[in-house]
Every structure is written in C-alpha cells, then in structure tokens.
Amino acid sequence: MAQPGLITAPGIFDLISARLADRMGFDALYMTGYGTVASYLGLPDAGLATFTDMLNRASAFAHGTETPIIADGDTGYGGLLNVAHTVRGYEAAGLAGIQLEDQEFPKKCGHTPGRRVIAMNDMVRKISVACEAREHDDFLIVARTDARTTLGLDEALRRAEAYEKAGADILFVESPESEEEMERIAGAFDKPILINNVEGGRTPVLTKSRLEQMGFKLAIYPATGFLAMGQALEQVYKGLQQDDVVGATKDHLYEFEAFSRLMGFQAVWDFDKAHADE
Structure with missing residues (x-):
C-alpha cells in the first residue's frame, strides 16, 4: 500500500x-463475496453463506496462491465476539486483509437494492475489535459503509471518517453514483481509499488513470471474472449443441496442456517420472 500509484485487484x-x-x-487479489457464494453454494450473496463457508474458501485461495488477498468478511458474521473470531480466522488462513461492512444482517451485495445499515457506533466498535483481534498490524482492516444508497453521501462520509478514527487501514464507501461523488470520497480522507468497480452496477466504471487522478489507492473488480466466465461458458455450451462442435468452440478454449500445467499437473508428472519403476 505504500508504493506509488493505483493498485488493481481482480x-x-x-x-x-x-x-x-x-x-x-x-x-x-480480491476474494469477492458475491462470486464466491455463487460458485461455492450456487446462492445469492444475501447473508446465506456462513463464516465456516467463507473461511473454507478464503483458506483454499490463500494456500493456492502467492499474491496477497483481501477477502470479503461480510458483517463479521455476528456480534463483537464473532468479529474477533472472524478476523483471527482470516488472518490465520494466510490472507492479507479483511473487508468488514456496516450492513444489518443478513447482508446483501452492495450493488443490489434492499440494503440497511447498523448504527454507526456499533460499526465503530466492530472496527475497534477487529484491530485489536489481529495478530499483526500488517493484516489490513478494510472498513466499508453501505450508507450512501439509503442515507445519502454525507452520512456515508461521516461514517467513513468515524471508521478511520477507529483504526481502519483502508476506507470503502460503497456505491457512489457519479464521478462527482467519487471525487468527494477520494479527496476526503488521509487513509487509502478503495473503489469498487462493478460492471452494470451503481458506480461509473472509469479508467484506472482517472481513478488514480481522483486519489483512489485500491481498485477492485469483483464481478469482472465471473461475468466473463458466465458469458464464455454460455457461448461454448451453445457450441456443444451444434453439429460442428470443434468449429463452434474454436478459439474459445484454453489449451488443454497449458491448463493442466496451470492446475499443477507438472508436479504430478515430475513426481511420477522420479518414482517410475526402473
């Protein structure tokens, strides 16, 4: 976070x-709650996934990669004791940070309707507890407020300021609805500011150079991957319904051997070779 420039996290x-x-x-990298719940449970991101569900996925992601991961921790999965337990679990799993939000339980995706927020002071206490619970200061606490949609931008900024004072490392004002609002958010705080880029969501998706010019530090793109996957899968599955399957799917498929190497088969092949019968 100390390096110059905008950090892009897919x-x-x-x-x-x-x-x-x-x-x-x-x-x-950013572990998206929406995409993780959808891929793991086949359910909407509406507070249906448990702490155990999300920790399972977060741990698998952390152990399967080397790039630092900030993971969606929803509301902390309960009260203050739950928040402390969640932070310790995510940190022990090998993540670089956790995002906590001030929605009421059950939470909802930040670019969908029907979100309501808890009292600001209750979230301040959650952030304070989260900071106390972590073992190392370099495990980042991302404080998100969803107040913009129902209570307005001024209230969202007031909350973000309170969360900054409570010790949050990164501030996240969800769902600004114009470039003017984005500029106000980016220029309002000394702490690094996260911007959430959701294609088809409530916030304009701008160029990275424009976001950096505004003053944002971290740009996440939570939906881009699974939206691309959905589009690609639908296209190639339609190809399977045609007579010329090879022609219909040509140029849309990852090369099989390369994908096998991506999934770690090289180590299997090397092991088999090393332990082959003489």
Missing part, C-alpha cells in the same frame, strides 16, 4: 480464477 471466486490471476503479476 476478483477471484474459485481456485481456477485464483490460479489464473495469481500468475499474472497483480499486486493484490
């Missing part, structure tokens, strides 16, 4: 997306 949602992104040289 969303990962399963071990294939994690392995692909991990080998591409990004400075950070």
Whole structure:
C-alpha cells in the first residue's frame, strides 16, 4: 500500500480464477463475496453463506496462491465476539486483509437494492475489535459503509471518517453514483481509499488513470471474472449443441496442456517420472 500509484485487484471466486490471476503479476487479489457464494453454494450473496463457508474458501485461495488477498468478511458474521473470531480466522488462513461492512444482517451485495445499515457506533466498535483481534498490524482492516444508497453521501462520509478514527487501514464507501461523488470520497480522507468497480452496477466504471487522478489507492473488480466466465461458458455450451462442435468452440478454449500445467499437473508428472519403476 505504500508504493506509488493505483493498485488493481481482480476478483477471484474459485481456485481456477485464483490460479489464473495469481500468475499474472497483480499486486493484490480480491476474494469477492458475491462470486464466491455463487460458485461455492450456487446462492445469492444475501447473508446465506456462513463464516465456516467463507473461511473454507478464503483458506483454499490463500494456500493456492502467492499474491496477497483481501477477502470479503461480510458483517463479521455476528456480534463483537464473532468479529474477533472472524478476523483471527482470516488472518490465520494466510490472507492479507479483511473487508468488514456496516450492513444489518443478513447482508446483501452492495450493488443490489434492499440494503440497511447498523448504527454507526456499533460499526465503530466492530472496527475497534477487529484491530485489536489481529495478530499483526500488517493484516489490513478494510472498513466499508453501505450508507450512501439509503442515507445519502454525507452520512456515508461521516461514517467513513468515524471508521478511520477507529483504526481502519483502508476506507470503502460503497456505491457512489457519479464521478462527482467519487471525487468527494477520494479527496476526503488521509487513509487509502478503495473503489469498487462493478460492471452494470451503481458506480461509473472509469479508467484506472482517472481513478488514480481522483486519489483512489485500491481498485477492485469483483464481478469482472465471473461475468466473463458466465458469458464464455454460455457461448461454448451453445457450441456443444451444434453439429460442428470443434468449429463452434474454436478459439474459445484454453489449451488443454497449458491448463493442466496451470492446475499443477507438472508436479504430478515430475513426481511420477522420479518414482517410475526402473
């Protein structure tokens, strides 16, 4: 976070997306709650996944990659004691940071309707507990407020300021609805500011150079990967319904041997060779 410039963190949602992104040289990855719940449980991101569900996935992502991962921790999965337990679990799993939000339980995806927030002071206490619970200061606490949509931008900025004072390392004002609002957010704080880029969501998706000019430090793209996957899968599955399957899927498929190497088969092949019968 101390390096100059904007950090781009693509969303990962399963071990294939994690392995692909991990080998591409990004400075950070972002474990998307929406995509993870969808891929793991086939359910909407509406507070249905448990702490155990999310820790299972977060741990697998962390152990399957080398790039630092910031992971969605939803509301902390309960009260203050739950928040402390969640932070310790995510840190022990090998993650670089956790995102906590001020929604009421059950939470909802930040670019969908029906979100409500808890009292600001209750979230301040959650952030304080999260900071106390971590073992190392370099495990980052991302404080997210969803107040913009229902309570307005001024209230969202007031909350972000309170979360900054409570010790959050990165501030995240969800769902600004114009470039003017984004500029206000980016220029309002001394702590690094995260911007959430969701294609088809409530916030304009701008160029990275524009985001950096505004003053944002971390740009996450949680939906890009699974939206691309959905589009690609639908296209090639339609190809399977045609007579000329090879022609219909040509140029849309990852090369099989390369994909096998991506998934770690090289180590299997090397092991088999080393222990082959003479």
